[in-house]
Each structure stands twice: as structure tokens, then as C-alpha cells.
Amino acid sequence: MRHHRIAALAAAAATLAALAACTEEPADDAADGGPIEVLATDDACDVAVSEAAAGTVTFQVKNEGAKVTEFYVYADGNRVMGEVENITPGLTRELVVELPAAEYETACKPGMTGDGIRAAFTVTGEAASLSEDEALQAAVASYKEYVANQSAALVEQTGLFTEAVKAGDIDGAKALYPVARTYWERIEPVAEIFGDLDPKVDAREDDFAAGPADPAFTGFHKLEYDLWITGDVSASGPIADQLTADVQEVVARAEAEELSPLQLANGAKELLDEIATSKITGEEDRYSHTDLWDFAANLEGSEAAIASMRPVLEERDPDLVAALDERFAAAWDALEAHRTDDGWRFHDELTQEELGALSDAINALGEEVSKVAAVVAQ
Amino acid sequence: MKRRHAIGLGAAGIAGAGAGLAASRLLPEPAAHAADPAAEAIEFYGAHQAGIVTPAQDRLHFAAFDVITSDREELVELLKAWTAAAARMCGGDYAGPGGAVGGDVYAPPAATGPAPGRPATRRPLTIGFGPSLFQDADGADRFGIAAKRPDALTELPGFPLDDLDPAISGGDLCIQACANDPQIAVHAVRNLARIGFGTVSIRWSQLGFGRTSSTSQAQATPRNLMGFKDGTANLKAEDGDLLDEHLWVGDGDGADWLAGGSYLVSRRIRMMVETWDRTSLTEQEAIFGRDKSEGAPLSGGGEFDEPDFDAERDGAPAIPMNAHVRLAHPSSNDGARLLRRGYSFVDGSDDLGRLDAGLFFIAYQRDPATGFIPVQQALAKSDVLNEYIKHTSSALFACPPGVADGSDWWGRALFS
Numbered sequence: 194m195r196h197h198r199i200a201a202l203a204a205a206a207a208t209l210a211a212l213a214a215c216t217e218e219p220a221d222d223a224a225d226g227g228p229i230e231v232l233a234t235d236d237a238c239d240v241a242v243s244e245a246a247a248g249t250v251t252f253q254v255k256n257e258g259a260k261v262t263e264f265y266v267y268a269d270g271n272r273v274m275g276e277v278e279n280i281t282p283g284l285t286r287e288l289v290v291e292l293p294a295a296e297y298e299t300a301c302k303p304g305m306t307g308d309g310i311r312a313a314f315t316v317t318g319e320a321a322s323l324s325e326d327e328a329l330q331a332a333v334a335s336y337k338e339y340v341a342n343q344s345a346a347l348v349e350q351t352g353l354f355t356e357a358v359k360a361g362d363i364d365g366a367k368a369l370y371p372v373a374r375t376y377w378e379r380i381e382p383v384a385e386i387f388g389d390l391d392p393k394v395d396a397r398e399d400d401f402a403a404g405p406a407d408p409a410f411t412g413f414h415k416l417e418y419d420l421w422i423t424g425d426v427s428a429s430g431p432i433a434d435q436l437t438a439d440v441q442e443v444v445a446r447a448e449a450e451e452l453s454p455l456q457l458a459n460g461a462k463e464l465l466d467e468i469a470t471s472k473i474t475g476e477e478d479r480y481s482h483t484d485l486w487d488f489a490a491n492l493e494g495s496e497a498a499i500a501s502m503r504p505v506l507e508e509r510d511p512d513l514v515a516a517l518d519e520r521f522a523a524a525w526d527a528l529e530a531h532r533t534d535d536g537w538r539f540h541d542e543l544t545q546e547e548l549g550a551l552s553d554a555i556n557a558l559g560e561e562v563s564k565v566a567a568v569v570a571q
Numbered sequence: 572m573k574r575r576h577a578i579g580l581g582a583a584g585i586a587g588a589g590a591g592l593a594a595s596r597l598l599p600e601p602a603a604h605a606a607d608p609a610a611e612a613i614e615f616y617g618a619h620q621a622g623i624v625t626p627a628q629d630r631l632h633f634a635a636f637d638v639i640t641s642d643r644e645e646l647v648e649l650l651k652a653w654t655a656a657a658a659r660m661c662g663g664d665y666a667g668p669g670g671a672v673g674g675d676v677y678a679p680p681a682a683t684g685p686a687p688g689r690p691a692t693r694r695p696l697t698i699g700f701g702p703s704l705f706q707d708a709d710g711a712d713r714f715g716i717a718a719k720r721p722d723a724l725t726e727l728p729g730f731p732l733d734d735l736d737p738a739i740s741g742g743d744l745c746i747q748a749c750a751n752d753p754q755i756a757v758h759a760v761r762n763l764a765r766i767g768f769g770t771v772s773i774r775w776s777q778l779g780f781g782r783t784s785s786t787s788q789a790q791a792t793p794r795n796l797m798g799f800k801d802g803t804a805n806l807k808a809e810d811g812d813l814l815d816e817h818l819w820v821g822d823g824d825g826a827d828w829l830a831g832g833s834y835l836v837s838r839r840i841r842m843m844v845e846t847w848d849r850t851s852l853t854e855q856e857a858i859f860g861r862d863k864s865e866g867a868p869l870s871g872g873g874e875f876d877e878p879d880f881d882a883e884r885d886g887a888p889a890i891p892m893n894a895h896v897r898l899a900h901p902s903s904n905d906g907a908r909l910l911r912r913g914y915s916f917v918d919g920s921d922d923l924g925r926l927d928a929g930l931f932f933i934a935y936q937r938d939p940a941t942g943f944i945p946v947q948q949a950l951a952k953s954d955v956l957n958e959y960i961k962h963t964s965s966a967l968f969a970c971p972p973g974v975a976d977g978s979d980w981w982g983r984a985l986f987s
Contacts, residue, residue, distance in 0.1 A: 455677070520769060549772065553639055557769025567678035 227251075228287065231301070233280065234258040238301030238310040247294040247318030252277075254301075255285040263302040265309060266290055270518060272500035273339055278305070278346040292316045305372075306489070306536070328505045329454045329569065336457050336501035340380050343494075344444040347376035351440045355433035358416055358426050367420050371478075371486035371536060374413060377440075378490035379497070381467065382460030384443045386450060393439045397476070411435050414480075421480035454502060458566035461498035464491040465559040473552050475540040485537035488551075489528060495562065496521055502569055510568045513561065520558040527554040613693045615661035617973040618831050619819065622695035623910065623935050624808035626787040628749040631779030631914040632756040633837065633931065634764065635742025635966060636771040638704060643714040647986050649770045650698075653746075653763055654980040657696040666762035683765065684758040694750040694759050698981045699835045699968025702726055704743040716985055721826035723834060723938050724969045730951040732962070739775040739839065739964040747835070747912075747933065753780065775964070777839060779914025779931045786912060792866060792874065796842055796915045796928055797959070799859050800866030803874055804900065806910040806935075817908040817937055820969075824938070828984035831972030833935040836943040839916070839964035842929040847959045858955045860894030868896060893953045904946050909934040929960065939967060 228251040232239040235258035254264040254277060261281050266274040266288070274297065275290030294316050300309030350373040357366035377384065377395070385391050392400065394412045401407035405418050411432055419429045471477040472488040499506075499517060506514050527550055531538040543551075615621050638646055656666040665671060667681030674681050705720035707713055726741075748759035757778070764773050783795045784802045788809050792800040806818055815821065820829045847855070856862055860869055860878065868878035870889040880897055882889040890897050901908050912935065917928040936942030951957065971982055 523769065550639075553769070553772045560765065560768045563679045567675040570675075570677040 228253040231255065231264060231299070232257060233262045233264065233301040233303065235260050235303045236310070238264075238299065238312065240299050240312055240314065243313060244315040244317065245292065247292060247316050250290055250292050250316070252288040252290070252299075253285060254280055254288060256280040256282055258282060258303050260303040261305055263305050263309070264288055265300040265302065266292070266314065267298045267300060267311075268295060268500075268503075270500055270503045270514070271496060272335070272503045273497055274335075275338070276342050278342055279349055294318045304535075305375075306532070325505065325508065328508065329502075332454055332457065332502040332505055332569075333452050336498055337452060339497045339501065340383055340447055343376050343380045344447055347373070347380070348441055348444055350376055352437055355416075355437045358420070358433040359430050361426055363420055363424065363426060366416070366426070367481070370413070370417060370420065370481060371483040374478075374483070375486055375490040377413070378464075378467075378487045379494035380447070381491070381494065382456075382463050382498075383447045383450065383452075385463075387443055387446055390439055390443050390446070394436065394443065397479075412439070414478075417478065417480045454505070454569040455566055457498045457502055458569050461495040461565060462559065462562045464495040464498075465555055465562055467491050469552065469555050469559060473548055473555070478540065482539035482541045483537070484540040485528070485531055489537065492521075492524060492528065499562065499565065502565065506565065506568060509571060510564075513564055513568060516561045517558075517565075520554075520561050524554040524558045527551050613661055613695050615658045615695075615974065616976055616979075619973045620697045620832070620970055621661055621973070622697035622747055622749055623818070623833060623912070623970070624786055624814070625695045625749075626790055626808070627782040627784055627912055628695070628751045629780065629782055630750050630753040630756045631782075631931065632748045632753075632760045632776060633779065633933070634746045634748075634760045634776035635701070635774045636744040636746070636764075636767065637774045638713075638743040638770065639772050640770050641713065643986070645770050646714055647982075649767055650982045650986070651980045652766050653698070654974055656762060656766060657698075657759075657981075658974070658977070660694050660759050660762070661696055663693040666759075666766070682758070683761045685752075685754050692750055692752050692755050694748055694755050696759055696763075697747040697835075697970055699745040699747070699970040700724075700982065700985070701742050701744065701966065701968050703741060714986075719826060719828060719985055721824070721829060721969065723825070723940055724967065727836065727939065727965055727967050728944065730947050730962070732951050732957055733965070734961050734963055735965050736963055739777075741966050742774045742968075744771060745835065745837070745966065745968045753778070777837075777916060777931050777964075778918075779916050781915045783913045783915055783930055784911040786910060795913075795930055796844060796917075797847055797855070797859075799855075799861060799863060800874060801859070801895075802911045802913075803861075803866055804908075806908050813908065814910075817942070818910050818935055820937055826969075828982075829969055829971060832970045833910075833937065834939050834942070835966075835968045835970050836932075836934045836936070836939060837964070837966045837968075838932040838947075838962050840930045840932050841927065841961045841963050843959045843961070844926050844928055850959075857891050858895060858959075860890040860896030869894070891955075893955050895950070895954055895956050898949045898954050899946055904949060905941065907936075907942050907946055909936050909942055909946070935970070 229245065230241040231252050231254040233254055233256045240252075252264060252266070256262045259282055261279060263276060263278045263280065265276045268274050274292060275288050277286045277288040280286045297314040297316060298311045299314045300311045302309040350369065354366060354369040354373040357369055384394070395414065396410065396412055397414050398405040398410060398418065401410050405422070413436065415432050416426075416429060416436065419426050419432075468488050468491045472484045472491065475482065475484050477487055478484045503514065531543065531547070613621055613625055640646060660666055665682035668674070669681045671680050671682050671684050702720065702724050704713065704716070705724070706717045746760060746763055748756045750756040750759070760776060782793055784805050785792050786805065786807055788807055792803050795801050806813060818833055820826070820832050820834070822830045824830065852863060856869065861867060862869060866874040868876065868890060870879035870882035878890055878896055878900065880888070880890055880900070880902065897903060911933065913930050913932040915928070916931045917926060919927055921927045934943055971985060974981060
């Protein structure tokens with residue numbers, strides 16, 4: 194399997210070999226007098242100016258709220274142009290992003306969930322028009338940036354989670370578990386490229402002959418078992434350390450990995466398949482029942498992969514883009530019904546009818562997303 | 572964690588992302604399976620829908636759907652897409668162009684199956700509209716068609732001894748897919764369900780085998796799982812005027828869009844086969860009112876001789892007063908005639924080890940108020956068979972008339 198993959202990736206790389214490197218434009222934020230200040234609170238997101246010149250734009254995001262926040266710049270269709278994650282209260286972080294002339298939206302996400310507090314942001318100047326091949330390469334570059342952002346947060350949040358486990362802070366670890374997994378689940382198809390690491394991080398008890406007691410059972414779900422089932426993490430330290438190390442290795446390898454547009458398309462579909470087979474059934478997080486956190490993260494990850502390809506898809510199949518937008522919105526509508534103050538309802542609180550409605554929405558979305566690969570492969 | 576190893580990011584490029592990217596293999600479409608006599612000449616287009624008087628094929632997949640959109644236009648688009656797919660499948664073709672393997676290799680196949688090499692057989696598909704499509708439980712007009720709901724299209728009344736499971740009863744739409752190959756029938760429903768994702772959701776579905784009725788004189792009367800020939804007096808394709816009188820909704824029946832259509836009643840009738848099997852032959856025959864070997868009425872003659880309900884044997888009615896054939900017979904029900912198109916089912920065994928088996932009863936008629944309802948009221952009250960059966964699901968659908976041609980679609984008259 195791995196052999197085939199390498200061969201295929203080499204072929205993919207050859208296809209893209211003729212493509213020029215991503216167009217670099219001169220840093221130009223000085224035109225507006227330096228970084229654009231963003232003041233984020235729990236219910237506001239004040240961006241100092243609402244327009245900028247095309248080129249490199251720098252945002253300086255200060256979190257004065259009580260919740261951890263994120264800051265995003267979205268292009269049409271929720272395509273993430275740039276994001277900075279995990280801005281803890283009191284912290285200031287910078288986002289440097291390359292923006293061609295277009296209409297955008299800025300967003301703060303206090304609590305790191307939902308659509309965020311949005312505002313229009315206009316970039317004017319020379320609009321760079323990309324060739325189809327450049328557009329495909331830009332899609333991959335955009336998605337890789339997404340993966341890089343998620344990876345950084347994954348390492349950080351997994352670190353906090355495993356530290357809580359090692360400190361014996363069961364309540365703290367339980368609260369951090371679905372948060373850390375969010376970053377994993379958003380980019381899971383990338384992590385899954387590494388067939389040796391994926392099971393160490395994310396295997397479940399039924400992957401092992403001896404079940405939960407199997408010494409090979411490591412990763413998130415082993416710690417989930419310790420936290421929710423035995424309630425005893427006194428011997429979980431080595432598992433926690435191993436998870437930290439495994440996640441760091443996944444991230445390091447992901448950074449070096451070349452991706453193809455086809456992989457993005459299939460990854461977007463695979464994330465929805467994940468929802469359909471293991472989140473809706475509640476088998477992914479069977480001890481904690483935090484499946485809807487994973488569900489949301491899979492959906493976000495799928496949407497991000499599709500969004501990165503949006504310019505290509507709009508060029509080649511605008512009807513499909515319209516259908517994707519509609520079905521993603523419907524899936525979010527179905528899921529949003531289960532949002533709570535601090536995340537999502539637990540899987541075992543949902544009725545069969547509610548799960549059926551979620552399943553219908555994912556099936557409808559999955560059918561459309563399954564058409565993307567053939568379009569990008571044209 | 573990844574549990575499948577076929578597709579996904581890691582393996583996405585297996586087929587090669589290089590030169591062959593745009594290649595799509597075009598394989599010939601499967602031809603209809605000529606050797607199968609029942610596969611021939613099922614006409615999808617016509618005054619009436621296929622799958623009603625069409626000689627009953629051996630296998631069934633029946634599915635009831637809930638409409639999950641509130642957008643009338645989306646529903647109409649689905650009905651058009653379903654009609655197009657059904658027309659193709661009825662003719663022995665795949666549900667979509669390219670079929671199971673002939674499309675773009677990077678796209679999911681347009682049809683779920685059957686696999687190449689498996690003979691494509693013709694499969695009549697029949698659609699029906701349930702009362703809940705017109706009005707929801709609160710009486711709200713869901714798609715602007717409430718005013719077109721005929722009076723007869725209302726929930727069936729409760730019958731004595733009913734043991735209905737709401738989860739496998741009712742539905743906004745139904746699809747009856749028949750074929751001589753079980754895979755073909757299943758793929759038909761699977762394809763339509765897939766086309767409908769986001770617009771409809773399968774509410775319940777039922778597999779059936781071994782048709783229990785004949786809908787043409789060319790067919791022998793089959794046996795149900797109790798071992799009896801049942802439904803000998805069924806309406807049949809050759810019955811001419813009787814069909815207009817008892818089967819097809821007429822022009823003046825109150826719903827113009829339904830003229831040429833028919834009402835479909837479905838009942839999942841569980842049989843308690845274990846106790847039935849230890850019932851004496853004499854009692855079994857007395858319960859049905861027919862002899863088990865030939866299917867002849869107990870009043871004498873052969874299978875197709877009319878039962879003589881006045882005949883006596885040893886001072887008692889030859890056909891007992893509460894025998895199934897007497898209670899169900901048109902002469903006991905103001906001449907009510909049904910076109911029955913049921914199938915046997917075995918859904919494995921229940922948690923007591925009893926066979927979960929029986930009859931998936933389907934009957935078509937011009938008006939349930941003079942058809943199924945009075946007959947079932949009589950049967951539920953007196954039929955001795957009730958000791959061995961249990962009705963576990965129930966549904967009523969109005970099946971629109973046939974599709975005229977390629978520009979027509981299921982329900983056009985209802986939604987225009």
C-alpha cells in the first residue's frame with residue numbers, strides 16, 4: 194500500500210512539476226501603516242480597518258476576552274486564506290497572510306467554535322489571475338497552510354491534555370480531550386497517510402485482540418478509557434508521553450509530505466465517511482460520548498479541503514460549487530441544533546430520530562463531495 | 572482512525588495522478604437478458620404504471636421514504652430524476668449513464684450495480700404517494716398539494732388485532748421494485764435512495780421473495796409460506812373491464828391527477844409458522860376453505876372453480892363460515908375485488924428463535940373504502956387464520972397513472 198502511494202505521489206508531483214512556485218508579492222502592509230490591530234473579546238471582534246492593499250497583510254490579534262479565541266480571514270465560500278489559532282486570554286498573536294484583491298471576511302471565534310464574529314474586509318489593487326495549473330497548486334498550498342495551522346494547535350492542545358493526565362487532573366483532562374481531538378479530526382486524512390502512526394494515536398479497543406487491556410492499545414482512546422471508564426490515570430503517564438511524541442511525529446511528517454489536488458478531494462470525502470461510519474454511531478468516542486466534537490471537526494476539515502479548491506471548482510463546475518455550498522450549509526444546520534454552551538451534546542443524549550437527521554444530511558453532502566475528485570482530475 | 576485501506580488520502584493516487592488522469596473507460600451497456608422470459612417487454616411508458624398488472628416477478632424490494640425537504644421544487648426535481656432512472660432500469664439498463672464501471676474512474680459510478688457479467692434484467696418500478704405527503708400530522712399543506720388529496724387517501728382505519736409498528740408503517744412516498752433477481756431489485760431501490768439523499772430518507776424497506784400472487788392467467792397460482800395457494804380469485808391483467816371497475820381510478824373518482832392510477836395497500840403480515848406447522852391438515856384446510864394439494868375450494872371441483880358457499884357436507888357448510896376463502900371472497904364483500912401482488916418474506920429469526928416470516932401483502936384497488944378496508948374488517952373480525960398471523964406494518968399510497976413518454980414524469984399531473 195505504501196509502495197503504491199509513493200509511486201502515485203511521485204506521479205502527482207510530476208504533474209505539478211511544471212508549475213511555478215507560488216507567486217510572491219512584495220510585503221505591502223506598510224501602505225496602511227503597519228499591522229492591522231484586531232481587538233477580540235468574547236462578543237466582539239474589532240478590526241481597526243476594513244480594507245487593505247493587495248499583497249501581504251498582517252493582523253495583530255489581541256484577545257481581551259475570557260475565552261480562547263481564533264482569528265480567520267475567509268474568501269468567498271469560507272475558503273480560509275489565513276488563520277491563527279488558540280489565542281489564549283491576554284495573548285497577542287500575528288497573522289501574516291497573502292491577499293489578492295477581492296472581498297473577504299474576518300472572523301474571531303471566541304471559544305474556538307461556530308461561524309465566528311464576522312466583518313467584511315476589502316482588498317484592492319492588482320488582482321493576480323492564476324492559470325488552471327497555478328490554481329491547483331494554490332489549492333494545495335492553501336490546504337497545506339490549513340494543515341500547518343491545525344498541526345500547531347494539535348501539538349499544543351495534545352500537550353495540555355497529556356499534561357493534565359499526567360498531573361492526575363481528571364476533570365481538566367476530560368475537558369481538554371475533545372478539544373485536542375478537534376485538531377486531529379480536522380486533518381485526519383493527512384495523519385492517516387502514516388499508516389504506522391495513525392493506529393498508535395487513534396486506534397480503538399476493538400482493534401486489539403485483548404481489548405482495552407491489550408498492551409498495544411495506546412493513544413487518545415486509551416486515555417479516554419482511563420479517564421471515563423476506570424477513572425484512574427495513575428499509570429497513564431507513559432501512554433500520555435507516547436501520545437505527545439506520536440502526535441509530534443505525525444505533524445513533522447505531515448509538514449514534509451507533498452499533497453496532490455486529488456488527495457485533497459478524496460480527503461474531503463473521507464472525512465464525511467468518517468462521520469457516517471463512526472461518529473453517527475457513537476463508536477469513536479464510546480467512553481466519553483464526545484463524538485459530536487469529532488463530527489464538527491471532520492465537517493470543518495472537509496469544508497476546508499473543498500474551500501481550498503474552490504477557485505478551480507468554480508471555474509470547472511459552478512453548479513457543483515452551488516450544490517456543495519447548499520449541502521454544507523444543511524449539514525451545519527443539522528449539527529448546530531446540538532450545540533451547547535461549552536461544545537456539543539453528548540452522543541448518548543441524542544435520539545435515534547436526531548441521529549437519523551444528521552445521517553441524512555451527511556449522506557446528501559457526501560454524494561456531492563464524492564463528485565469533486567473527478568472534477569479536479571480533469 | 573482509518574479502517575478501510577482502499578481509498579483515502581494515503582492511497583488516493585493509486586490509479587495514477589499523471590498522464591491517465593482524464594481517461595475514462597467506456598464499457599458497453601449491458602443488454603437485457605434475453606433468455607429470461609419474464610424479463611421481456613416490460614413497458615415503462617403507458618397509461619398505467621408498470622409493476623401493477625405486469626406479471627408478478629419473483630423478487631421484491633419495497634421501500635417507503637420520508638420527504639425531508641420542505642422545498643416543493645426539490646421534490647419535483649427528485650421525481651423527475653427518479654422517473655428517468657426508473658425508465659432506464661425498467662428497460663434493463665443501469666440507473667445512470669456509464670453504469671457501474673463505464674464512467675470517469677475518479678468519480679463514483681453512476682449506478683450502484685449490478686456488477687458487469689451479471690445479466691441485467693428488466694425491473695418494473697412503481698411509485699406511490701402517501702397521505703402524509705399532502706398534509707403533515709398537524710394538517711399543514713406541505714407542498715401546496717393538500718387540496719389535491721383525494722378523500723380516499725387517508726390513513727387506514729385501525730383493525731382489530733393490529734399490532735403495527737409505526738417505524739415500519741406509512742411513508743410519504745413508496746417505491747415497489749420487482750425483479751426476477753434479488754440483486755436487481757435491491758440495486759433499484761439503492762440507486763433511487765442514493766439519488767434522493769438530501770431530499771428523501773428511507774423510512775423502512777422490505778425484501779420479498781416467491782411472489783404469492785399471480786397477476787396474469789399465464790402464471791400459476793403460487794403458494795404462500797403456509798403452503799397454500801391463496802388469491803386464486805385475484806384480479807388479473809386479462810380481466811379487461813373488471814380492471815376499470817375495480818383496479819384503476821376513474822376520471823370521475825374525485826382526483827383528476829390520479830385517473831388511471833391505483834391505490835396500494837401494504838401490510839406486513841407475520842405468520843406464526845411454528846404453531847401453524849403443528850396444526851392438522853384437516854384444520855389447515857378448514858381455515859383456508861381450500862384443499863392444500865390443488866387449491867380447490869372445499870365445496871369441490873378444481874382450483875379455478877367458484878367456491879359454492881351453500882354446499883353442505885355432513886349437515887354443515889362444506890366451506891366453514893369463518894374460512895378465509897369465504898370471508899375474503901367478493902361475494903361476501905359487496906363484490907370487492909383486489910389485485911394482490913404480495914411476496915413472502917423471511918427476516919431471519921426473532922429473539923425467541925422463531926422464524927420472522929410471513930406475507931408482505933400488497934394489494935392494488937380503485938378505492939380502498941370499497942376494497943381492502945371492508946375485506947380486512949371482515950377478516951380481522953372472524954378469520955380463524957388470525958390465530959396464526961399478526962399484522963405488523965401498514966401503509967396506503969396513491970399510485971399515479973403511467974408515464975406517457977420521456978418528457979413526462981411521476982406525479983406531473985399532481986404537481987402541475
